[in-house]
Amino acid sequence: MTSIVVTGLGAITPIGGDAAATWAAMLAGTSGAAVLNETWAADLPVRIAAPAAVDPSDVLDRVEARRMDRCGQFALIAAREAWAHTGSPDVDKTRLGVVVASGIGGLITTLSAYDTLRDKGPRRVSPLAIPMLMPNSAAGYVGIELGARAGVHTPVSACASGTEAIAYGTDMIRTGRADIVLAGGTEAAIHALPLAAFAAMKALSSRNDDPSAASRPWDVDRDGFLLGEGAAILVLESAEHAAGRGATAYAEILGAGMSSDAHHIAQPDPVGTGAATAMRLAVENAGLGLGDIAHVNAHATSTPLGDIGEAQAIRTVFGSTADDMCLTGSKSMIGHLLGAAGAVEALAVVLTLHERLVPPTINVDNLDPAIDLDIVTDGPRKLPGGDLAALNNSFGFGGHNIALVIRST
Known part of the structure; x- marks a missing residue:
């Protein structure tokens, strides 16, 4: 490939x-x-x-x-x-x-x-x-x-x-x-x-x-x-x-997964079935195992239903391996750029892998107890050396679900 x-x-x-x-x-x-x-x-x-x-x-x-x-x-x-x-x-x-x-x-x-x-x-x-x-x-x-x-x-x-x-x-x-x-x-x-x-x-x-x-x-x-x-x-x-041409490679795009909810024109699937499918397909299409994903830049829009649905989907797909991943939510800082959001977040993932630093999620003063995941909150977190892969999630009105797997170079 x-x-x-x-x-x-x-x-x-x-x-x-x-x-x-x-x-x-x-x-x-x-x-x-x-x-x-x-x-x-x-x-x-x-x-x-x-x-x-x-x-x-x-x-x-x-x-x-x-x-x-x-x-x-x-x-x-x-x-x-x-x-x-x-x-x-x-x-x-x-x-x-x-x-x-x-x-x-x-x-x-x-x-x-x-x-x-x-x-x-x-x-x-x-x-x-x-x-x-x-x-x-x-x-x-x-x-x-x-x-x-x-x-x-x-x-x-x-x-x-x-x-x-x-x-x-x-x-x-x-x-x-x-x-x-x-x-x-x-x-x-x-x-x-x-x-x-x-x-x-x-x-x-x-x-x-x-x-x-x-x-x-x-x-x-x-x-x-x-x-x-x-x-x-x-x-x-x-x-x-x-x-x-001697260009610098900052990261590698390994694969993508896409799905649709067929649930509601503007509300997310509350259990995140479509989101889970997109993530699973992205990892499979990248040729990786679930344990190879070290980081997720989540869609995480700050809505009551959306954040829960995505968190449940991540846990559904990754199971206990999710305990070894760290998550961040760029929208806590930039807001929701709608059609540009996923591109800005993909850029953040590329730099996260290139510099081995995960930016924090701000304003998480009281983590929702339903979010059973490792959220980076108190400043940037250093990632280990070696090959690393990360997931970039984006979900949209209409039930669109897309996940990208990006790997360090």
Whole structure:
């Protein structure tokens, strides 16, 4: 089986304007939560979120920024960083692919264009509105930027989208369609409508008076997730291709497992059957045993049902071997980036394995007694030497379940 390695990383998140800053903030246990001071947030029941640490308009050229939705801006920034990180190689563009996922797409553009239509009439709607709001526009812009001709794709699987993009990019290389693929996710949905809708579903934390404590996976007092935004892109390539150009391999993508719940459009399976299936398949497809998994970066959104279901699924799959694994929940710091969440968390797993450090889960002041797992909470934890493998879990509305197995190099 073709070995797929990660040779470049890029990100823009609520805790950092690039991958290095994001990683440093994760190790420090920094929260990206903030009170929303925009006028449109004043009457919302939830007025907190985790906005990007850097405004993309401060990074991009003014003209190019105006032609992209905010989610496209995030993707392009992360892709440029990832491509530079891997050495900006001169590659065969017919063998270069792009897979950038988004759970919602150009939502800010959609809402803004509707406001223009309502207030100023149809002739004032921008001709750029459609290409800006398309869910695939972010992937398209990245592909155009790099001249990628092996295929440009956009998985849409709600909160599992970013992880699915990495799995899809891996398959593109393994099936011989590409030698190198930029894969990840992007999302920009911090706006009155999604905040109001998620709040109506009772999905969001309502800790308006204490935003940094709002996202608290596995804590007994968790009350919902914190909406975040940003993007992460990983450069994937065959180990042979990477070695041929002298690229550094930061980790290896071994396998993925996918399943669907067929349970409810927005509620997780309370016993985590589908999640368990995805994890089991990921380990099997990676060619590993259950005891080979040392770490899990969990989906862990900080919702009462979701955290329990995932924990039960982990215990179901791994049994007593789960006692030898440590878990972390990145969303405690970055919030829930929806379609970009899994990509940011995959980036965290790559760096966890490369640097042998597991970032902490913050805000676990009182661990839910139903969570019978080893959660890293008090600062980063050192991992042992030797070959290590980790699991990255992502689950989404619609019953999408995806798990990735990533191994140290």
